[in-house]
Amino acid sequence: MTAPPTPASSAPSPAEAILWTDPQRAEGFRAWLQGIAAAHHLLPDTVRLASADASFRRYFRVDTTIPAAPTRIVMDAPPDKENSEPFVQVARLMAEAGVTAPQVLEWDRPNGFLLLDDLGRQTMLDVIDPARPDASRPLYDQAIDALIRWQLASRPGVLPPYDRALLERELALFPEWYIGRHRGVAIEGKLKERLERSFKLIVESNLASPSVYVHRDFMPRNLMVGGGASLGVLDFQDAVYGPITYDIASLMRDAFLSWDEEFVLDVTVRYWQAARKAGLPVDEDFGAFYRAVEWMGLQRHLKVAGIFARLTLRDGKPRYLADTPRFIAYIRSTASRYMELTPLVRVIDEVEGSTAVTGFAYGRV
Secondary structure: OEOOOOOOOOOOOHHHHOOEOOHHHHHHHHHHHHHHHHHHOEOHHHOEEEEEOOOOOEEEEEEEOOOOOOEEEEEEOOOOOOOOHHHHHHHHHHHHHOOEOOOEEEEEOOOOEEEEEOOOOOEHHHHOOOOOHHHHHHHHHHHHHHHHHHHHOOOOOOOOEOOHHHHHHHHHHHHHHHHHHHOOOOOOHHHHHHHHHHHHHHHHHHHOOOEEEEOOOOOHHHEEOOOOOOOEEOOOOOOEEEEOOHHHHHHHOOOOOOOOHHHHHHHHHHHHHHHHHHOOOOOOOHHHHHHHHHHHHHHHHHHHHHHHHHHHHOOOOHHHHHHHHHHHHHHHHHHOOOHHHHHHHHHHHHHHOOOOOOOOOOOOO
């Protein structure tokens, strides 16, 4: 990547020091930011990189002259690679649901630049101490509260459906990218048949769950701690209408954090009780609900292992693949608890070259 040219007579400002692959886009960004600066009390020369994610989006932070809101966030989402419309739509839905999420202050739709309010720098993941689960319960209670609010706002026909086609496309990422391309194992014969049989069972189980709004990445890394009673929620642009089990599975079976069985069960019970009290359509029997959560977790783990392999092999982001052992451990330990998923266990054993159970074991329900 190369930075856009700067005048020889002046040192580059923070905005100019940000790397751009397209000088025209860089110039368009500066012109847009200058154009909205007065209305939002922005200081364009203070723009600096805040973060980048697994997509093509980047986030910048810019200072303001407003004491109550000293910084704002700018999203750079190239329209040929990222559609910003779902982000804007879901941000509005979250606000309507009473969930703390970034407010869209400006949107340059043709160029994919957005000005957002800033929910801070500290995520729930930053402040959690994995060695002290009791100290983390208040944060998980706040996360449950935000999730219940989001799900209570659900209406069919608003968000894309998390239907059979999407579930199957997600699962297909695992054999293609993790098994085939990353591990170099051919998808054929008994291995292919076992995968197909297991995937069919997983899809049928997940389709049986009632549908609500689904964040799809509801985990501590995307929950912001601002010191108030509510956690801020980020990275929601892929939200869909689908299984009520998905987001609680995502929260407790994280890509970057692991808890023991007791804590996972405790928080899941807390969510289930709160959901029942709120009138959400969770199963009246916790054992049945927990089984559905585990099977939904399998869907997510298989998908994410495939995505992390793709990020490494296709997109040149190897840091994600380092977390896949956690997902493989989740997949094997969960599948091992259900006889009908024995074919999936055998696939994992063959691909990983091991029959030892690693990771975490939860009681059969």
